[in-house]
């Protein structure tokens with residue numbers, strides 16, 4: 698499963714969705730007051746598209762939050778472990794300190810005592 702990360706574009710998607718809904722509401726008000734006569738499709742298309750964008754993004758955000766929760770649970774279960782790096786040293790999974798050596802039983806940076814997996 699690919700990790701979803703909407704940090705970079707979430708604000709833009711929400712802005713587009715809300716703008717379309719506001720545009721639809723303004724067009725609807727103008728049509729109702731006979732300021733600007735236009736077909737019904739022109740009025741309701743932005744409302745429908747904006748709603749679909751926001752609902753779709755809401756579903757995507759829900760999946761992302763579920764993934765984050767699952768990954769967080771996975772790493773919390775491995776806090777007191779270390780992984781071997783390419784240079785032969787180890788990385789503490791509690792704090793990310795990368796200069797841990799094989800003979801050390803605890804992380805020199807955060808003091809987490811390592812347990813074998």
Ligand SMILES: [Zn+2]
Pocket residue numbers: 789790791792793794804805806807808809
């Ligand atoms: Zn550490």
